[in-house]
Amino acid sequence: DGGITQSPKYLFRKEGQNVTLSCEQNLNHDAMYWYRQDPGQGLRLIYYSQIVNDFQKGDIAEGYSVSREKKESFPLTVTSAQKNPTAFYLCASSIVQSSYEQYFGPGTRLTVT
Amino acid sequence: GNSVTQMEGPVTLSEEAFLTINCTYTATGYPSLFWYVQYPGEGLQLLLKATKADDKGSNKGFEATYRKETTSFHLEKGSVQVSDSAVYFCALNSGAGSYQLTFGKGTKLSVIP
Numbered sequence: 045d046g047g048i049t050q051s052p053k054y055l056f057r058k059e060g061q062n063v064t065l066s067c068e069q070n071l072n073h074d075a076m077y078w079y080r081q082d083p084g085q086g087l088r089l090i091y092y093s094q095i096v097n098d099f100q101k102g103d104i105a106e107g108y109s110v111s112r113e114k115k116e117s118f119p120l121t122v123t124s125a126q127k128n129p130t131a132f133y134l135c136a137s138s139i140v141q142s143s144y145e146q147y148f149g150p151g152t153r154l155t156v157t
Numbered sequence: 158g159n160s161v162t163q164m165e166g167p168v169t170l171s172e173e174a175f176l177t178i179n180c181t182y183t184a185t186g187y188p189s190l191f192w193y194v195q196y197p198g199e200g201l202q203l204l205l206k207a208t209k210a211d212d213k214g215s216n217k218g219f220e221a222t223y224r225k226e227t228t229s230f231h232l233e234k235g236s237v238q239v240s241d242s243a244v245y246f247c248a249l250n251s252g253a254g255s256y257q258l259t260f261g262k263g264t265k266l267s268v269i270p
Contacts, residue, residue: 048200050200075256077257077258084263086246086261086262086263087246087260089257089258094256134200134201136201136258141256143189143206143208145203145206146203146258148193148201148202150199151199151200153198
């Protein structure tokens with residue numbers, strides 16, 4: 045079965061710690077994306093990558109970092125510089141074509157206290 | 158820039174009622190339009206899409222028509238079920254090199270028996 049996996053489903057961290065969220069896809073998609081979802085605000089783009097070893101900042105990249113060393117993997121690190129890290133994080137992938145939909149993973153809910 | 162505006166929720170309907178969720182957009186060029194659905198605690202699933210003017214997307218009894226003259230992509234269903242209770246997101250992809258999705262803020266639908 046092809047799809048996107050995100051782990052873990054729930055993540056708890058203390059303030060001041062960096063944390064890395066995993067995203068893996070076996071759809072052979074070139075492009076991958078990270079979104080943040082907060083109640084009542086829809087989805088906001090954090091970072092995206094269209095090819096291996098290249099990525100671009102989205103609308104709210106401050107306090108986050110990513111890497112794209114393999115086509116299948118696009119991990120997101122939430123750093124201690126992110127002021128409000130508690131949120132639901134969604135990873136997505138697609139082929140590089142505007143008419144093509146993005147496929148989403150099940151999400152990781154991060155709680156920082 | 159690109160933007161998507163959808164009707165604010167929450168929307169509460171009785172089973173078998175008619176559903177309309179309004180969505181209008183602002184975009185350069187000729188965007189592709191999407192409706193996604195999110196069930197509680199899960200990622201987003203593509204519900205339907207339309208890639209050019211006057212196209213009608215349909216799936217699971219839901220329909221939406223790409224109206225370029227009114228820049229709209231309203232979601233409709235003739236008879237909702239309790240299982241349709243979810244958050245619905247309208248989105249666009251304008252292409253133009255980035256292939257990002259721009260999302261509306263989502264509309265929460267609750268269907269009561």
